[in-house]
Amino acid sequence: MSAATPLLSLRGLRKQYGGHDGAPATEVLRGVSLDIAAGEFVAIVGSSGSGKSTLMHLLGCLDRPTSGTYHVAGRDVAALGADELAWLRREAFGFVFQGYHLIATESARENVEIPALYAGTPAPERESRATALLERLGLGQRLDHRPGQLSGGQQQRVSIARALMNGGRIILADEPTGALDSHSSAEVMQLLVELADAGHTVILITHDRDIAARARRVIEIRDGQIIADTGTAPVSEAARRATHAWPPLFGARGHGGDRFTGLAGDLREALRAAWRVLWINPFRTGLTLLGIIIGVASVIVMLAAGSGSQFQVMKKMAVFGANKMYVAATPVTSRDRTGPLSLADVETMRELPNVEVAMPYLEGFVISRRGNVDHRTEVGGVTTDFEVALDWPLAEGVFFDAEDERTLAKVAIIGKRVRTALFEDGTDPVGQTILLDSVPFQVIGVLAEKGALAGNADEDDRVVVPYSTASARLFGTPYPTWVAVAIRRLQQARQTENAIIDAMAVQRGQRDVRVYNRAESIRASAETERTMTMMLGLIAAISLLVGGIGVMNVMLMTVRERTREIGIRMATGARQRDILRQFMTEAVVVSVIGGVAGMVGGVLVAVALRLAGIPAILSLTAIVGAFGCAVATGLVFGYMPARNAARLDPVQALNSD
Template sequence: MHPLIELRGVGRHYRLGAIDVPALDEVNLSIQAGEFVAVIGQSGSGKSTLMNVLGCLDNPTVGQFLIDGQDASQLGPDELAGLRRERFGFIFQRYHLLPHMDARANAALPAVYAGASGSARRERAEALLTRLGLGERMHHKPNELSGGQQQRVSIARSLMNGGQIILADEPTGALDSQSGTEMLALLRELNERGHTIILVTHDAHVASHARRIIELKDGKVLKDSGTPADHRLPGPLAGETAGLARGSWWGRQQMQWREALQSAVQSLQGNRLRTALSMLGISIGIAAVVSILALTSAARGSIEKDVGSFLSGRIPVFRGNANLPPGTQAQAFRPSEIEAIRALPGVKAVTVERETQLTARHGSRDAMVSVLGAEAQTLASRKLKLVEGRYLNAMDFAGSAQVAVIDEKARKSLFKPGESALGRTLLVAPQGMPSDGGAGGGGMGGGAAAVPVGVALPLTIVGVVAPDTGGAVNFGSWLGQVLMPHTTFGRKLDVRVDADQFNVLLDFTVPPAEVRKQLTYRLKALHGIEDFDSWNADEEFRKFQQVTGAMALLFAGVGAISLLVGGVGVMNIMLVSVSERTREIGIRMAVGARQGDVRLQFLVEAVVLCCLGGTVGVFLSWLGAQGINAAQDSLKVEVSWAALGVAFAVSSFVGLVFGTLPARRAAALSPVDALARE
């Protein structure tokens, strides 16, 4: 039967600049299962290097290192981690316990990487600690334990997964004489239970407790007392020192994620100020992106709603065409032509609005206003709503009544604050209006018949309207508006029957593009030339949406710059964290953590940090939105659940991207180098 451990010509060399330093030189050695071996030598003799090679913490430069016949010198980092996890237990001179874990959690750590269930780990750790006299101290942190107690915790940890081979590196070096004696007694007891003990020490008295002594000098085996003649191979380990049942692959994955999450939370709690500063960068970035998206979404939604409502289902048609030959006079639209358009399939109605600018007066106040010949649908087409009084009714249209509805702008210009406009008489006339009702007048332009000179048209105000667009977009004249019945407008102000512009309202039974095509064809046939123009409001609205969408992306990109800065800050913090926690990484690797386990731990920590920052950022955005909504009512800003989901997704992505480099750097550390750092 082959030895449990065998070294064949093993050498371990280090480079110091151009100098090659052999820490181990052509070491040949074999150790049987169940031996109690002491490796002794002065400082610099190579005993610690030999222990690192034997424990799969370091690879030899030359030679073969076999465990149960398997050449460990040819294994990769994760395969070596598997050997450490399944075969070895380590007892270090400085204990190497994780300070943020209690005794039970430290003892149970190797079982985490073996995939054991939480209950199995706890039961096993409690049994081992009780067996070692720490039953009442298992919930204490390392700084609450004495040196001897900490060393007992490290023994429990070495036995967690079975610990067939226990490597003890100067286990009594940091203990008082009594604790040292107790430690050696425990090692003898473990050896009697079947564990292979390899004790590294420089103290000959400590080495005398072993049954075999190997002396090193200058990296070579100087003396070896050999395997005792009466040595017998041990049977299977039993009782508290037996191996822990291995968990399934899925169980191991669950344990790894849980351990990574717990470690991340503990690390962030242990460095609250640094965590807060790191979160601040991510919070500002997320708040900037979410706030900009919320603001642009609210503004875009309000504008598109108003514009879409105004444009949807309309095809404006107007006199004139930029492509007409020079000198060609565009024809106005006759009533018969408008009736022909009304008869087209897909046309719901055709509205004609006549408009001109006049001077309006009430009392001593006058102002230029836009006077409209309104129809029943004018309020909807102009995006106006009635706020006081009534709108023009069928009797007003049928009787050509001299009544009017004015908008808020006209009321502010013509009436005093708080003064009611309902029932008052408004005088309208072209150009300036003489105070005595005498001379005045002038043409109305656009072919409209002027009010006779010296005569002003009186209109009784029956209602007041205001924009119905939420304040984001107002459609209509820059001047105040006065809406009078189109029949009155035609009799008193503009006697023409032809129109320069009309709107085609669609019922969507026919595609708008097809309606526009048929409209163009019919008008061209009636006029003999295409001396008119039109446009599809729905197509123009889609172009408008593309523009607003591009603007929203641009603003979001500006906000994302701050998120990028925050991500770089997280990466820097994580790199600092790796350098500060190098020894912790080494401990985890020594008890069996794979490179993937270490990467996962630091990636999860970066993601948790960024997600916490994202949550704070969303909350800040929500507070900002509430402040904006409280300060005004024309634009409602909301931070939706979708924004929360996007924030978490973006935060996680930032954590993954900027946590990858620190995680890879942590996973690439050599266990032996990591353990050597403080």
Template sequence: MLELKNLRREFPAGEGTIAVLKSIDLQINAGEMVAIVGQSGSGKSTLMNILGCLDKPTHGSYQVNGRETGQLEPDELAQLRREYFGFIFQRYHLLSDLTAQGNVEVPAIYAGATTTERERRSLALLSRLGLGERTQHTPGKLSGGQQQRVSIARALMNGGQVILADEPTGALDSASGVEVMKILAELHAEGHTIILVTHDMTIAQHAQRIIELRDGEIISDRANPEPLGQPSAATAVHNPLDASDAADAPDINAPLSSRNGFAAAFDRFLEAFNMALLSMNAHRLRTFLTMLGIIIGIASVVSVVALGEGSRRTVLENISSIGTNTIDIRPGTGFGDRMASRIRTLVISDAEALAQQPYVDSVTPTVSSTATIRYGNVESAGQIQGVGEQSFQVRGMKLAQGSLFEQDAVRDRRQVAVIDDNARKTFFPDNPNPVGKVLFLGNVPVQVIGVLQPQTSSFGANSGNVMIYVPYTTVMSRMSGQNYLSTITVRISDSASSQAAEAGITQLLAQRHGRVDFFLMNSDTIRQTIESTTGTMTLLIASIAVISLVVGGIGVMNIMLVSVTERTSEIGVRMAVGARQGDIQQQFLIEAVLVCVLGGVIGIGTALGFGEVFGRFSQDFKLIFSMQSIVTAFACSSLIGIVFGFLPARSAAKLNPIDALSRN
């Protein structure tokens, strides 16, 4: 079954090497019980590691059932360990976070056994070994003898054709040692191949064959005609299941049926996921500190994006308050043109011509003037805006009291006015409803017919200045005496393109004036500029916040590397019972991703909580969270877990099984 030819194992020693095994030739047949003995340093443990495919020879050949192990990849060696070997270690090497049953089932998970088959087989094995009432106890709650029995049950879980026992009684008291040797003898009687590694000749006397090593060479290979404690097949321990259950009891000596494909891979994923949760729970403080960088980074990114979206919405609302998608037409070549006051070509007929265009929703001429405004014994300088009846629609102004003037008021040059909230507070501080009162604009009396709602926008607001809106015809005929307009404001139809409308206005007025003696101020352009600026600032700040994510990711990588170091022995145990490199890598990668995903969820929750608190203290500005930014942040946290968890996970998967087992 096992054959070694001219096998040699060397280890580095300073600048040279030292040979631990030298020219080993050995054959072990199926069903034998063999003891490998020798003093410390003789090479017996190294030989056992090679026999169990935990280590590879430097030179020579080792075959398992005719299969040359030196040419196998790591996952193929793991397959051999799953299918042929069961390990019983001196220090038990049980996984401390799993129950007795969970430890026994680990090899079957990697072998692809079904959940039902694993549970029945593990319970049957533990019951046979006298642990039927201790299946849900963790190793810390079991005695040394009980832990070694769990180790034996684990070795038998996948069938255990070859049981490799390294000093199986070395850490036990004499009574427990006797019990363990009795169990091994019974397993041998049932057909298992048993290989004992011990320095105790008393233990070796239980074997049918004793192989003695000295200085890495076999100095004796002899039969033991009278092995101790060997039961006959008739006296071998029976399965203590009730007779009523015997028909349903699994055959604990038969190899497990294994599955391939998605179902088996999913079981291994669940095992890795469960171990990741157990590890995180066992080191809660370290896990939280690892998450902290991710939490801060995700919370910062989500909050900054929400801040940028809130700023954008506020800008849009402010621009809407002075007229959504409006174009102001002013004389001159632009702001600062000193000759603009001499250009008087904007006239009422221009506004009327513009109102006929298909891309125009509404138009208002505007004539501006200033005057001393009086009511009773209250005087204040104010701005008089002569506007058309569509001005309030163009500007998006809302009425608080009274009414707005109509077209007939403009046509008849009526002396009526609509005042803003500043004017109401200035002239009528004690009168909540000033509709019907008369104001004097210089020497011209006007009757207040409406009051506008307060403007919340910083655009177009007058910083406390008084604004009075009267028909533009009244201002032109009764106050300023001019026959030209200060500005014309056009509101573009929602179905029209702002750029196309701007081009159409320029073409129409240029034809009417014979030249371009005006300039346009497009509120949509202002909005786009401010949105672009806001977006750039948001991106800049978000980029800074992303740095904290990267720092958090580096923290995850460092902690996971520490975790790999701390759990090296666990990795070795899993490899010994048949875990593939991909299984080990998956386990640590899942843990890294879980840390980052959980940190991302907490970070998102923190950002939402901050937004709620911020909203309670600020009535004028709110953080606007978008589902897209939240999903993106969540995806980023997952990606960080994968990217920064890959190196530690790969480092764990590349460990040599025997090196991992030898570390404490």
């Protein structure tokens, strides 16, 4: 900027309010033209409604003119965007308001630091400079006092210190003494005089002509027009040297402001402010947290209960073969004739893809006897594949081997109910001899207990013997009653069932084989249980959604309550994204705190359910997912209030009640 270029230059500046949506148009400024040089101490005086405050808002880039031009250091303000105007307010201007406009939740030092915060100044440098300014203004003992703990004169001095934080090249003071007593007014005016002598350009807005007389140039405005101007007064030599020492306002680094703290520093400050604001109204914050806590805990508990129920059902069904099929020869209609399955059929099934084991089972009922105790039971002739085919291990003893099958050995493995019936005296059955339809068999093992499925209590009431022995010594037939098939991949159960039916149709010449596909039933049951678990989780998520709506409502209320604070932050250089980040951070902080509390609560409830005997399986995925949903809820539902805050008009925000 050359020496001949005014620091501030207005030409034909007009400002009109209304004129749309049926509101009448009101012209507040009517063609104001004015030049203010660097280092001047100017008083703009006028009665209430004369347009002087509107002029100050335009000078401070808080508002835009309806028409006319405004240049700052030779740069047309109309060409600057919202963030560039924020930069200009931050770098060039310092505001001193009649109502002080300090943020109630911040200390004196923190209020002074705000312009430097938005300029990206590192925290240690901000704190040091703010402390030095407050000490210079006689508030060294009030650094950590909040505005409510300071007198009016002290608050105004904090406001002046804030105006000087980033240099305060241009001080805009709007009725700075209007709310002060005479002593405090004199102190504030003396400070403004000293600032003017130090090279600051001071523009004082006042209706008091005695106050205006302290300035070196007085401009009178009436009905939106300048009616008197005492003219540019000579700037003292000291002030002239000071103004020449100022770096160019629009220098080599351009405008828009370099940021030094980076995103981490911005977020740290936003988190600090958010934490403080949230706990100013703990009751409301607690109610908001409660919605998130209930939502997160409900999701965790519902999914844990659903998973526990699913596990219990699947465990019970798996006892009877999770990957098993049972094949039997069954006529399609009562008129059809069919032959029994053969061992050749079993061999064909073994060769099919996805079939791990195919075991013939020869079934019949016999009278088992030991001593004078008789017990009617089922006998099954099986091969050495029994344990794999039916997923049925031994509780005691050993299983018979291939040599026993080859030699038609009379060895038997008994179930729990047979043991209870024949060995009620407590004798160890292994090694003992029992009769099966008068044929002696040596007991070499005891089957593990299976229990019952769907009310069937007969699974453990059986004896298994080698297939060859059952065929030759007990039942006199080589044909299996049915075939047990174990498959490798449960997902291919349906395809394997169809492959068995097709292969048997080719081999037997007719489709007379039926497959009892327990594997497919269990797979379908598992899918059903998973669906039910997800439905429980979705139902629980509704409460999380309600909690998110609560966050949005509280944030909307917070924006309304803190509109003036938003205006103060904008006046001191906050960009739209700074305001957006601040309110988004507050929403996320609520959601994170609620999410953590909800996770703890949900885990504790799930543990309590397990201690009470109710199946509940905690899932890390469910816990992390519920927490992630809580944070996402804060982001989604906090965005609209935060966006509304960021889009507020600075002047309207400052003038809000």
